[in-house]
Amino acid sequence: MKSTMRLYDVRLIATTVLAGVAVAVSMMWQCTAAVAYVDVDLCGETTDRPVLNVQIGGCEDLSHDLIQCGSKLPIASAENWNAPKITYPEAEADKFYILMMIDPDVPSEESPTLRYWLHWIVDNIPGSDLIDDGCDLTQTIMEYKPPNPPSGVGFHRYQLFLFESPTGELVLDNDKRGNFDFYQFIENNFYQFIENQSYDIGGLIEAGFQFETEK
DSSP states (O other): OHHHHHHHHHHHHHHHHHHHHHHHHHHHHHHHHHHHHHHSOOSSSSSOOOBOEEETTGGGOTTSOBOOTTOEEEHHHHTTOOSOEEEOTTOOTTOEEEEEEEESSSSOSSOOTTOOEEEEEEEEEEHHHHHHTOOOOOOEEEOOOOOOOOTTSOOEEEEEEEEEOOSSOOOOSOSOOTTOOHHHHHHHHOHHHHHHSOOOHHHHOSEEEEEEEEO
16 A cells, blocks of 8 residues: 555656646747747848848938948937838749838837837738839738837837748737737747747748837
């Protein structure tokens, strides 16, 4: 009887320990994935990922130069932008792409309680247009909203992502800009990628870009 009880106790302890380890690993994975969204290299400094060409003024005003990825821009410039002109010479002409712009630092980088703020989503952009024109952004899912960080909280990062459009209609859970669930957006629209490969946001990004500004 004592031997049976001891064996049962050992099994119970082992089951409890394994369950605890599984929960801990799951939590670590989720935290790692969340960090990856913000810290992924968008300017090609540590990877060979292509960088988008971004031009202030958009297609309505082509007098401005391209801005450098990673630039810190004066707010007077950034907040008065029209939607910027985006080109990507490495795009494949017969494919379609999604363009997204988010701010991960709302209301501040130190306390991003409204992470993420969604500034822009455009779907079904023809690769042929991205190669040299960048002005056929007609299927807008969320209208462009220029940077407008709160005063006195330091620089905000503004991140642009280009993804290859998945098969089927793009899923956006709601039309809220604040607390945009980037993780859920990826799960909803790229679930086949997540199921078939080790999850890594970097593997989904065709090209990226980032700039910063503050008030």
